[in-house]
Amino acid sequence: MTSMPLAAEHVATEHGGTDLDLLGRGGPRPRCHWDESVCTRTPEHVVVFTVASDDDAAGEAEAEPYCPRHYVLTLARLLELHLPACSGSAHDHVVRVGRL
Amino acid sequence: MSYDIGRAHSLPCRTQPNRYDVWFPQEQWPRVREFLHRLDWDDQEKADLVSGTHIPLWLPSLSGMGTVTMAWAEDEGPHVTDDGLRAPESVVGTSVGDSPVWGAGWHDWTFARYVWSHPGVRVADPGDVVCEPTWAAVCAHLQVPAYLEVGPVDSDEVDAVYVVSVAGDVHRLKDVASVSCPGRSSIRQAALRGAEQFDDDRFERVPATSVDDIEDEAQRRCSQVRDLADAVHQARDAASVERRPWEGDDIDSMLTRAERGIVAYDDLDLHAAAFRTATELQARLDEVFETSPIRLVAYDLDVDAYEAAHSRHGTLRMGAHPAWLPTPDEGVSTAQAMLAESHDVSPDHDVAPGDVARTWIPHLMAPWLGEGWWSAVRSAVDVRPSLTVVTDGPVVRRLHAHVCAGIETLRPYLRRFDRPSLPLHERWFVLHVEGMPTALMCPRSSTTLQIHIDDDGSSLYLQLVHDEARIDELRRLRDFRRRWADWLDDDHPLTPARLAAGVRDIEQRLAEDLDGELP
Numbered sequence: 001m002t003s004m005p006l007a008a009e010h011v012a013t014e015h016g017g018t019d020l021d022l023l024g025r026g027g028p029r030p031r032c033h034w035d036e037s038v039c040t041r042t043p044e045h046v047v048v049f050t051v052a053s054d055d056d057a058a059g060e061a062e063a064e065p066y067c068p069r070h071y072v073l074t075l076a077r078l079l080e081l082h083l084p085a086c087s088g089s090a091h092d093h094v095v096r097v098g099r100l
Numbered sequence: 101m102s103y104d105i106g107r108a109h110s111l112p113c114r115t116q117p118n119r120y121d122v123w124f125p126q127e128q129w130p131r132v133r134e135f136l137h138r139l140d141w142d143d144q145e146k147a148d149l150v151s152g153t154h155i156p157l158w159l160p161s162l163s164g165m166g167t168v169t170m171a172w173a174e175d176e177g178p179h180v181t182d183d184g185l186r187a188p189e190s191v192v193g194t195s196v197g198d199s200p201v202w203g204a205g206w207h208d209w210t211f212a213r214y215v216w217s218h219p220g221v222r223v224a225d226p227g228d229v230v231c232e233p234t235w236a237a238v239c240a241h242l243q244v245p246a247y248l249e250v251g252p253v254d255s256d257e258v259d260a261v262y263v264v265s266v267a268g269d270v271h272r273l274k275d276v277a278s279v280s281c282p283g284r285s286s287i288r289q290a291a292l293r294g295a296e297q298f299d300d301d302r303f304e305r306v307p308a309t310s311v312d313d314i315e316d317e318a319q320r321r322c323s324q325v326r327d328l329a330d331a332v333h334q335a336r337d338a339a340s341v342e343r344r345p346w347e348g349d350d351i352d353s354m355l356t357r358a359e360r361g362i363v364a365y366d367d368l369d370l371h372a373a374a375f376r377t378a379t380e381l382q383a384r385l386d387e388v389f390e391t392s393p394i395r396l397v398a399y400d401l402d403v404d405a406y407e408a409a410h411s412r413h414g415t416l417r418m419g420a421h422p423a424w425l426p427t428p429d430e431g432v433s434t435a436q437a438m439l440a441e442s443h444d445v446s447p448d449h450d451v452a453p454g455d456v457a458r459t460w461i462p463h464l465m466a467p468w469l470g471e472g473w474w475s476a477v478r479s480a481v482d483v484r485p486s487l488t489v490v491t492d493g494p495v496v497r498r499l500h501a502h503v504c505a506g507i508e509t510l511r512p513y514l515r516r517f518d519r520p521s522l523p524l525h526e527r528w529f530v531l532h533v534e535g536m537p538t539a540l541m542c543p544r545s546s547t548t549l550q551i552h553i554d555d556d557g558s559s560l561y562l563q564l565v566h567d568e569a570r571i572d573e574l575r576r577l578r579d580f581r582r583r584w585a586d587w588l589d590d591d592h593p594l595t596p597a598r599l600a601a602g603v604r605d606i607e608q609r610l611a612e613d614l615d616g617e618l619p
Contacts, residue, residue, distance in 0.1 A: 036588070072587060073584060073588065076584060080576065081573075081580055085573060
């Protein structure tokens with residue numbers, strides 16, 4: 001499985017799990033994590049990606065918040081650009097999608 | 101009866117303005133190879149041509165615009181007539197994307213004359229230019245009409261052949277009939293490659309008073325191509341958004357980035373086969389990394405010396421049979437292994453910087469067996485060697501090497517060759533991030549080097565991709581950008597209803613991919 005490029009700025013998560021509270025409470029207000037342009041819209045959705053790990057078969061997860069436009073584009077990019085060339089399935093890449 | 105022998109992509113070379121590299125699918129190579137053997141190439145060129153999966157063309161051709169279709173007569177084999185390069189008009193064509201652009205003609209991918217003399221050249225869609233860089237190179241070489249055949253438009257008859265040097269000297273072929281002889285392609289190639297120091301007794305120098313006439317002719321014939329290039333530029337300019345305040349390398353842009361927490365990044369593809377030596381590649385890399393604190397150094401690998409010292413296993417020579425990368429002799433510690441499956445230096449992984457032995461796993465690797473490297477450990481052919489470096493000033497925060505080599509084991513074999521001494525498929529570059537313990541080994545043939553620079557130059561991601569896989573990716577990317585053009589344009593407003601429908605549709609598609617349920 002080739003790894004999906006991820007945005008440089010990630011929301012920290014616990015090893016092996018995802019703490020979505022990090023996205024909505026406390027700390028700085030989350031920003032749309034679309035990495036092809038600078039987006040200042042309010043995130044409304046989240047994609048929790050698995051992160052390939054050599055050491056841990058279960059892998060880790062990283063939650064990426066997106067505005068609606070870039071949520072759609074992120075999933076379209078996964079389905080139309082990445083998966084056709086990847087030996088992994090959608091299951092291997094995404095832990096959870098939906099509204100924040 | 102005739103049929104296509106395959107579609108190929110061609111790319112202009114950045115450092116050599118007249119050079120284009122044309123790639124053919126692997127399965128077409130037996131036919132292409134047989135055909136090329138019939139052409140009049142010099143031995144080194146022929147060695148390159150028949151051994152790899154691409155053809156270097158040293159021609160002011162516009163084939164970089166899109167796909168090239170070669171043709172083949174099933175009953176007769178390649179069409180080679182007495183001038184060495186003719187083929188029936190009906191069986192050869194060029195297209196850009198799916199739209200035929202030029203009328204059929206063998207000359208469309210070999211002769212500048214074809215482009216210069218055929219009216220009505222157009223590009224269906226500049227988006228069909230799938231790889232960078234294209235038009236800069238095309239226009240750059242059009243400034244100098246290095247080789248010019250003059251004859252009636254829409255005819256293969258040639259009245260005269262001129263070579264115009266970079267300095268403006270004009271030479272004319274003494275015996276125009278000789279352009280119909282088998283030596284034609286060698287004359288053309290020699291002329292194009294050596295126009296600045298042209299010395300061929302088959303040519304005579306034309307008095308300076310005639311230069312203007314010749315240039316007028318060249319200008320007239322180039323004008324269509326220039327118009328075409330202009331049209332593409334305009335289309336691109338119109339499509340591109342206005343420059344943002346944070347874009348650029350000037351101080352104001354950098355300050356704006358700092359204020360807004362924005363970092364600059366850059367993506368670039370380099371085609372290893374387009375660089376003859378590490379020195380040429382280094383010149384390009386120095387441009388790319390001009391504003392980055394990271395220094396990427398390119399070396400030629402002395403394959404003969406390396407194999408002499410690692411004779412027990414494998415070969416670096418990628419020919420008709422898969423190459424096996426040499427593995428270390430018995431008794432060599434794993435820390436000195438030729439290749440590593442993976443290799444981390446990162447505070448996140450509790451590995452002290454410099455502790456490189458932990459994840460060295462030497463094993464059999466076969467480069468580009470299919471569109472990836474084959475790994476004996478993974479039993480898969482999807483391996484893409486890569487190297488990630490994240491720095492913070494002078495400190496390396498993270499290093500991840502995937503299928504890389506220890507630089508110290510390679511150091512005795514690193515060179516800077518003046519000129520290539522081996523056929524293309526036997527040559528390797530070594531790419532070393534200065535100060536790091538590992539290096540990427542990059543085969544010259546079939547390899548696209550993907551470079552991603554991020555965080556204002558402080559992060560680097562290098563990956564080797566098979567040319568054909570990369571072209572497939574670029575095709576998908578082009579289609580994706582067309583399909584989602586409105587969504588990708590942040591300035592294009594989307595109504596709440598359209599956004600909601602988009603979310604619903606994409607989630608439904610994802611659910612279908614996940615057997616009906618969203619995670």
